[in-house]
Amino acid sequence: MQAFSDIPVLKDHLLTVIILVPLVGAFCTFFLRSDRVVRWFALAVSVVDFILAVPLVLNFDRTTHGMQFVERHGWIPSLNVQYYLGVDGISVLFVFLTALLGWICVLASWNAIDKKVRDFMMSLQIMQAAMLGVFSALDVVLFYLCWEAMFIPMYLLIGRWGGANRIYATLKFFLYTFFGSVFMLVGIVALYNAGGTFDLQELMKHGYTFDFQVFAFALFFIAFSIKVPMFPFHTWLPAAHVEAPTAGSIILAGVLLKTGAYGFMRFLLPMFPDASQFFSTPVIVLSFIAIIYGAFLALSQDDMKKLVAYSSVSHMGFVTLGLFLLNKNGIEGGIIQMFNHGITTGALFLCVGMIYERTHTRDLKDYGWAAKKVPYYAVSLLIFSLASMGFPGTNGFVGEILILIGAYENYKLNVLVLIAGIMLGAAYMLWMYHRVSFGAAEGHGAHGDDEGHGHGDEEHPVRDLSPREVVAIAAFVVFVFWVGFHPMSFLDIMHESVGQLLTQVNGPAAAISSIAGH
């Protein structure tokens, strides 16, 4: 790996290369004809991209909160816009996550996508380039460009390869997110007007008046909270998830939602500290509502994909809650929970996709035979269900416990509401697992037979995981336990950057006392 990063281009332009690889890959894909070649080529491109992202994490200097792997060139001098990239301890995790999910998405769509494979893989690769751009942009206009560039391919992914109700879902997705981003556009221009630059770090240093902070906070908050999505804006998410193809769902849950929460950390907290303090309680209340309400909605679903989608709303509630606690444990918990949610929910959507590919139904009533017929699948699903509900030893536990501690620091015994959310999470996940794996053993399976589906009986054997699927699942499992048993390897990376974030949002004195307290 060391020799690898000695290549001059990779040394000075690693981020650009990581972003360009999928983009160039998409361009080359255009000239390929056979579906088989397209699949292997897309896999190769995304694996190369992942391999490039590994040295990014390995060579990352954990002792500083400064931006690393910085690249800076003039781009539109007349508007003061630069091509300015760099990562800190927070964004590097998400660049890595995006690169990781890239090749898993290709594997997940290997057989599931059989029409217009070339167009699909191109959209996937362009999407990946845009997402990587969002996480590494340090110029606000570049950030916005990548932010918007994400949604043309996402729109096509859902709209062209989606389910029956895809037109409604894409329109809703488009209108919600576009509505949000136009507000961000005004916010960006207002920021420029106040701070005189599009340089993100310079803008953070600039102090703003309270009134301006509240105004700009509101503009950015609309954009980011729609993307997360937070409670009143969440309705586009289940629609989009249910209609999206598996790879689309993985990207949506794994990375796209993160861009919203990432925006909170990049824009709202450091630039508008006073407004963040001012709005922290309302945002936390909304997060509580999302946690409980999302969980109840998930509990009442019969559609497995919808269930996972609503669980996303609940889990992202934990994330926004953690971030707006504005203390160390809360923010670190929120970040690690973002990473976890990408892994776990991505994996759950993969599992949903696998069983749908085999049975062409997502109705939980039709399942119930998984443990008996497809034991390896059932075990994988169990691991991810446990991770999703925060079982100790899995990644979910680390995130939730940190957020709980952070919440306790601020709200003492009121955190009991959170416990209710976690319990509900366990309830819907376990119930889902039960209905998928064991339902038939207790007599529910007859239901499936009556309706003529009867998958999993002797005449209609369902095959267990293929090697391709094992590879994809294994990658997720590794991270479930890695974060679960050794969270420090991830927390270490972000410590310095979170410390800096706390200094920015609470002022130096408060940040020190918050860290000294533990």
Added chain:
Amino acid sequence: MIFGIKDVIAVLPEITVAGAASCLLLVDFLIPRERKSAVGVLAIIFVIFAAIFSIFLMGTDVMGTTVFAGMFAVDGFSTFFKYVVYAAAVLSIMLSFHYVKEEGINAGEYYILMLFSLSGMMVMASAKDLLTVYVGLELMSLPVYVLVGFMQGDVRSNEGAMKYVILGAFSSAILLYGISLIYGLTGSTGLHAVAAVLSSGSVNQGALNVAVIMMVAGFAFKIAGVPFHMWAPDAYEGAPTPITAFMSVGPKAAAFAVILRVFMEGLGPAYGKWQIMLAAVAVASLAYGNLTAIAQRNIKRMLAYSSIGHAGYALLGLVAGTSEGVSSVMYYMAVYALMNLGVFAVIIMMRKGGQRGTEIDEYAGLAKSHKGLALVMLIFLFALAGVPPTAGFVAKFYVFMALIHKGMVGLALFAVLMSAVAAYFYIRIVMLMYMREPVKEFELAHSRGIYYVLAIATAGTVILGVYPGFLIELAQKASLFP
């Protein structure tokens, strides 16, 4: 009036275009009916000559001066807009070759009228005196009236032309009344002289209010700003499609050139008076244009309402009233020309045999059989909606910057909200193309002219979106206050 060689050199591009139009009227007799495209080719060649003269003028000492006793300016600003209208004319002529045969209106006058209209636009871009403005405006409008009604057998074409002529004459009268009031108040029609008298403050404010209202109304008609937009949907729908493309970008750009110069230079001291009126027109255009477009089933009508909305965005740049605002309008017009011509190129391609290509539903499933065409249409529609990384985004962004720099955050917020509304009706077409099944086989008009336009418009829309720097710098240098 006495004028010398310098004056003649300064108007060489205009002489070229107007002279070519006159000569082609004679040449037209020599060309047989089925080969009238040759007139169009000749027209393109002459426009290119005019463009070369414009470049040549930039290097001479005429540049940056006024000629004909201060009535006609040769400066960066006029050259910028002349290039926009050259492009509009050349691309529209290229779009026409096939279409006129398809519709059976293959006549030489068609191209010649476009050249006459072009010469009017060029005069407008350079007009430094309210009389030159008026002459240019009429020279531009009259040929377009005829062109809108060029399909004599078509009821809609006739109706559109009729409305356009009557309302156009009406608005010209209003504008003339405004000009005469200004002349009465200031004793001059030259923009500098008007500005000098206005800034001295010794002008009857009540009468000036009336004059400004008349001017705003007259000009708003030309750019189809609400509430002076009534003619636009019918004229757009009825006109031959290449003419719709032409009038949606050429005359609009020229009218903006005049508006910018008249309001910023001539009526600059009365900024407080016209700013609020133009802001009202802009807000009304944004709201009415974008909201009404949603309900349209005919794509040409939809684009008419969309162009009303875009006029609203561009006007906002003028409302800001700064140098940055002016260059944002200039950039907007150049980009709007490219992306709108691109959309119309696709529509013209769809006009073949029994397929009219004007109903939005006809586009269902286009992506299934014609991937490339659907993709470029997607790019143009996303550009019109203002989605990055297309040029349409940069154009809107630049206008917002100008507005917010001036502290007009409320207006910017409103414009941004309306662009979310606009996104809906543009994206609906993308959705139809990509997500519905085709109803029937598509027939496409294959013509080299259309391919060239598609290639130029696509390249321009994408390149100006990713690397807008050089055109913005050009616009900044050519802005009225360098």
